[in-house]
């Protein structure tokens with residue numbers, strides 16, 4: 065299968081090249097040239113284990129990787145998960161389900177794609193005899209998951225930009241206490257949006273990119289989105305048959321990568337009823353889906369820090385489908401948005417989407433309520449999904465992180481400290497971070513000095 069850019073000005077690439085490239089050279093995001101349909105495969109998929117399901121799904125896209133190699137890469141990627149179901153679906157009441165996505169090594173949903181991406185990079189380094197330098201931006205979870213996907217992988221170095229003081233302390237420790245020589249935690253003054261902007265500028269320098277074989281671990285990388293489709297498919301197949309086509313998937317949302325994966329799966333013939341985009345107080349996507357206006361405002365630090373994002377990268381992929389797959393129109397909208405900070409949409413696929421927003425004032429109360437009603441501890445991001453939950457129709461709330469990553473908020477809400485052994489170990493380790501200005505020239509200079517060659 066070939067992959068094309070949303071901006072229509074880069075040549076189509078095969079899977080491995082699109083993954084290695086990350087952001088398309090024209091600044092767009094890669095998407096499959098055509099979306100396959102899985103509508104007739106669902107019965108066959110029902111009995112598969114998570115890794116087998118992932119293989120059956122990804123083999124349709126990763127056609128340039130020998131199938132047995134792909135199968136082995138996938139199997140290896142999910143051995144690091146601590147739950148036998150990998151993505152367990154827990155039923156809290158007759159119609160309310162939670163899809164737990166935090167049983168990977170860094171206790172957040174990012175592990176699903178980033179364990180796999182780390183192993184894909186390793187495979188590429190080995191087969192192409194090349195090194196790879198990875199650059200990412202994080203509001204907390206992508207950074208740690210990407211680092212743990214690449215930890216100890218020869219031929220790789222990883223540079224992660226994050227907003228200093230705006231992640232949870234344990235998220236920072238997951239990035240900055242690895243002791244690994246190929247890991248660089250780069251703390252910037254500013255927000256996640258500042259980090260993501262600087263990152264896109266660095267990727268915009270084609271010569272630099274080529275020279276250092278720079279690749280992306282954020283959900284601008286198409287492998288991230290495709291790997292994330294699989295847990296929607298798994299949850300859909302595990303729902304009681306009578307609820308499957310009725311259930312709404314409720315997705316705590318920031319950069320729009322998670323919910324986009326579910327929506328793309330729906331476009332590939334899996335009859336998911338719809339999605340709720342659940343934002344925190346950084347509510348640009350809530351405003352978009354309720355008013356049609358996409359208008360940026362300031363990023364405000366919140367109790368759900370990984371969702372402290374305004375400009376959502378993956379919105380561009382959604383846009384592409386909504387403007388008739390017209391790269392010129394995507395360029396026009398993105399340019400208008402870049403220069404004015406807003407764009408008003410006349411029409412787009414609002415039918416599949418509902419939206420909710422949850423303020424900091426509400427999060428502790430929701431955690432307390434959910435605990436009282438269901439005995440379930442939701443992390444602050446997942447708590448945003450529990451806002452406005454409808455009990456008259458089936459819902460699947462995506463639980464995107466372990467509460468143990470955010471003990472301060474959980475203690476405040478229910479008086480209990482959630483812990484996890486992997487996080488306890490980190491508390492005694494030395495923290496190594498590099499303070500850096502979030503401007504492209506400084507970041508490039510840092511990479512030049514520390515890159516693997």
Ligand SMILES: Cc1ncc(COP(=O)(O)O)c(C=O)c1O
Pocket residue numbers: 172173204205206283316317318319320321322323370371445446464465
């Ligand atoms: C715990 C958690 N929940 C939700 C999100 C939002 O996901 P997305 O950015 O894919 O919308 C993130 C970060 O992306 C996260 O780390």
Ligand SMILES: N[C@@H](CCOP(=O)(O)O)C(=O)O
Pocket residue numbers: 201202203204205206207281282283284318319321322370371377
């Ligand atoms: N919430 C994310 C922000 C980056 O999103 P990504 O899905 O594009 O990597 C984080 O935790 O870093």
